[in-house]
Amino acid sequence: ERPLARVGLVYSQQSAWFVPDDNGRPRRNIEDPGFGWHQALIEARVPFEMVHDRLLDAEHLSAFKTLILPQITAVSDKQCAQLRAFVERGGGIVATHETSLFDEQGVARKDFGLADLFGVSYAGRKEGPMKNAYLCLEHESARGNPMLRGLEDAPRIIHGVWRLDVNPRNSFPNPPVTLIPPYPDLPMEKVYARTPHTDIPQVFMREVGVGRVVYFPWDIDRTFWEVLDVDHGKLMRNAVDWTTNEEPPVTISGHGVFDVTVWQQKDSLTVHLVNLTNPMMMKGPIREFYAVGEQQVRVRLPDGFNPGDVKLLVAGKSAAHSREGRWLEVTVPSVLDHEVVAVDQA
Numbered sequence: 083e084r085p086l087a088r089v090g091l092v093y094s095q096q097s098a099w100f101v102p103d104d105n106g107r108p109r110r111n112i113e114d115p116g117f118g119w120h121q122a123l124i125e126a127r128v129p130f131e132m133v134h135d136r137l138l139d140a141e142h143l144s145a146f147k148t149l150i151l152p153q154i155t156a157v158s159d160k161q162c163a164q165l166r167a168f169v170e171r172g173g174g175i176v177a178t179h180e181t182s183l184f185d186e187q188g189v190a191r192k193d194f195g196l197a198d199l200f201g202v203s204y205a206g207r208k209e210g211p212m213k214n215a216y217l218c219l220e221h222e223s224a225r226g227n228p229m230l231r232g233l234e235d236a237p238r239i240i241h242g243v244w245r246l247d248v249n250p251r252n253s254f255p256n257p258p259v260t261l262i263p264p265y266p267d268l269p270m271e272k273v274y275a276r277t278p279h280t281d282i283p284q285v286f287m288r289e290v291g292v293g294r295v296v297y298f299p300w301d302i303d304r305t306f307w308e309v310l311d312v313d314h315g316k317l318m319r320n321a322v323d324w325t326t327n328e329e330p331p332v333t334i335s336g337h338g339v340f341d342v343t344v345w346q347q348k349d350s351l352t353v354h355l356v357n358l359t360n361p362m363m364m365k366g367p368i369r370e371f372y373a374v375g376e377q378q379v380r381v382r383l384p385d386g387f388n389p390g391d392v393k394l395l396v397a398g399k400s401a402a403h404s405r406e407g408r409w410l411e412v413t414v415p416s417v418l419d420h421e422v423v424a425v426d427q428a
Contacts, residue, residue, distance in 0.1 A: 086331045086344040086384070088147040089322060090133035091119055097135075097156040100188030104208075111304075115152035115178060118307035119318065121364060126319040127334050127342050138164040140171070148174040148326040151181045152303045158186035162195040169199060169293035174325025176318075178298045179246065200297040201252035201288045209264075210244035214273065216262035217241050217284055224258040228324045229285060229296075232316045238262065239313040241284070245300035250286070257283035259317070285317070287324065296321040332381045338374035338417070339363060346384055353381055353423040355414065377414040379423055390428035396421045 098112040123130050133146070135154060138161055143149070149168065154177070157165075162182060169175060175196075182195035183204060193203045216238045219230055233239070241262070261282040266272040286297045298321075306314040332344050332353055341356040359374050383389060389410055392403045401423060402413040412423050 083347050084145070084345065085129070085131050086145075086346055087129035087131045088145070088326060088328070088331060089123065089128055089130040090143070090146040090149045091116065091123070091130050092133045092135055092138075092149055092151050092154055094135040094154045094156060096186050096188075097154055097184075099156075100186070101155045101184050102188065114307045115301065115303035117364075118303035118305070119150050119152045121310070122303070122306060122315045122318040123322070124341050124358060125315055125339060126322070127340055128319070128322060128330065129332060129342050129344050135161060138168070140164075140167065143168055143173070146173065147328060148176065148322055150322065151175060151177040153179045153181055153301065155180045155182075156184045156186050156188055157182040157195050159195065161186070165196060166199060169290050169295060172292040174294040174296075174327065175199060176296045176298075176321045176325055178303050179244065179301045181297075197251065199290060199295050200248075201254070201286055201295070202248040202250050202297065202299070205247035205249050207247040208244060209247065212241060212243055212245065212264045213267045214275075215241035215245075215264040216275070218260045218262055218279055220256065220258050220260060224256045227256070227258040227287075229258040229287065229317065229320045231320050231323075233313060236313060240309075240311060242300040242302055242305040242314075243308075244304075245284070248286075248299045250283070252288060254283055254286055254288070257281070257285070258287075259284045285321070287321075294325040294327060296325055329382065332379065334377055334379055336375065336377035336414075338377070340374075340377075340417070344381065346387075349427040351381065351384070351387065351389075351425040351427075353379055353412075353425075355379075355417050355421045355423070357417045357419050357421075371419050373416055373418045375416050377417065379412040379414055381410050381412070381423070381425070383408050383410055383425075388428040390426045392426075393424045394421055395424050 103109045197203050218238050261280050261284050263277050265276050338359040343354045345352045359372050362368050392401045394401045404411050
């Protein structure tokens, strides 16, 4: 009857309709940043739901802890106010690149509509397409920063293709990711970094009251969809983990790629595992299924929910399980295409 996902991925038809490209033409591939987040969240096994940008009121957002704004360029003043209210209530926001740089009719603003949340202002310059640009991961000065989790062996990674110059409005000491500016890609004798290190942040993390905000001034999501750089995927996952700031409703341990959703019914709880371990996972037509082995499913029980029978609906049998406080652990022996862990109310 209702999803238990705590992450919402916002999509914006008004951004596609009204915001032109730099040449005044309708933007091509406007969906790519959203596709990038879709891919990253699935790889991270983060349950999420889609959120329409015209439904950002408190009632529609009450179930979510984090909203992702994948270059949602067209944002009205009313929508900006709704997003501020969401953060004031303790919500988290992850936003990228040109988010809120235009109003709902595609009229450019001089500054981000959400500049106060991002903690930065637009400096009026968009750089790109960048060729040899990199990111320095500041493991020494930003030691222990959650944005660098899983990237401990990487001193630098590739940048995106487009980035905005921004001016901080707040203090951002010890930024975890900084800019290595672009340099020529030809001729070969010119291919070297002129400036091997700067103090220019390329991700801005801040706590706003009881909420949290992460802003990337570059196209991390669009680039991830284009080149599938695993390092970008880790940055995106870490941003969502930090803004959400709570244990996810379900975790899956085991090999493979799964789209994971959790739903609560009147007298039951269901966890859906869709096996996307496939070279065609984002292409539509799956030609062959590849079975994946054992998965350990750990799901948080809703308040007042006392579990009874636990079944695997596709396999058609009972599931081995154990309980520890509010958490139920279930063993799924294998998944071909789809499995449903069904937990009945006792």
